[in-house]
């Protein structure tokens with residue numbers, strides 16, 4: 001498998017923050033992926049909500065299965081475009097490590113709690129996890145990943161946060177948000193693979209949960225065209241008992257069509273801009289994208305899922321409860337840091353004596369809550385308030 005000249009080459013990596021000798025059998029990006037898979041934050045993804053709370057059903061996606069699907073789609077597209085599959089896999093597996101329990105409701109609640117202390121943002125938190133919060137090495141904090149993996153993990157970043165990053169690491173992963181340049185194609189690809197993955201699996205989970213129906217989905221051409229195509233070829237799937245097969249076949253066709261569309265549209269952009277190196281990619285227009293027609297169809301699907309699934313009263317009821325759990329935990333830990341686990345209590349006490357004590361103590365609480373699984377957060381809330389909300 002030859003790499004394109006504009007792909008990330010591990011031999012040309014900008015390296016790690018703490019220099020380490022190369023591994024004898026693995027490339028630097030394979031090594032990053034392995035470190036991510038062995039991290040505690042990665043294992044916790046299995047008990048974190050994607051859309052449905054973890055305990056609402058055993059078959060719904062969690063952050064872990066979502067991340068695996070993003071890695072699969074990403075690798076498959078990367079191979080066709082001669083990009084670095086290992087780097088794509090590393091970024092995809094790490095991209096949601098910073099997510100709070102309870103999905104977006106948890107993130108919004110924690111961001112609200114942290115408003116006076118610098119805010120909370122899950123992309124930045126994913127970077128904090130791999131740079132600082134994982135405790136696995138004797139000589140440094142974090143996983144000491146390569147620049148390229150860290151660049152891909154930090155998908156979005158506000159200007160104020162980028163300035164903070166830049167002060168700690170001049171010319172590092174914050175720089176592109178100040179200069180408004182692009183990340184590698186591997187990083188760009190993970191963003192789109194993320195979107196393709198959740199649009200597809202949220203249809204699946206949404207229909208299986210009964211919150212959305214195939215009838216409602218008729219307004220979404222991207223899905224419905226493939227449902228009708230499947231029924232034309234396999235009329236026996238029209239019966240109630242075959243509903244699952246119809247759903248899966250339509251989703252499979254939709255996923256394939258999106259993957260082929262991204263490959264073709266991105267290849268056209270690459271041909272037109274003809275980047276000669278990764279550095280050139282960073283200074284050109286974004287290249288990984290859908291073709292125009294697919295982009296429009298995908299927007300319709302996203303809008304549908306937002307209105308009919310993410311805003312469904314049953315979903316918003318549970319996420320409302322989840323937001324309350326996060327906010328109340330935050331208040332308790334901030335007032336009584338001794339309720340946190342020993343390592344976080346120690347960090348909170350150390351923060352007490354730092355120059356920016358108020359913000360630093362709140363950040364320790366945010367790190368603690370963000371790292372929780374759904375069920376640990378629920379149990380902690382019950383222990384501390386006596387109320388069982390979830």
Ligand code: MG
Pocket residue numbers: 066095096194
């Ligand atoms: Mg994601």
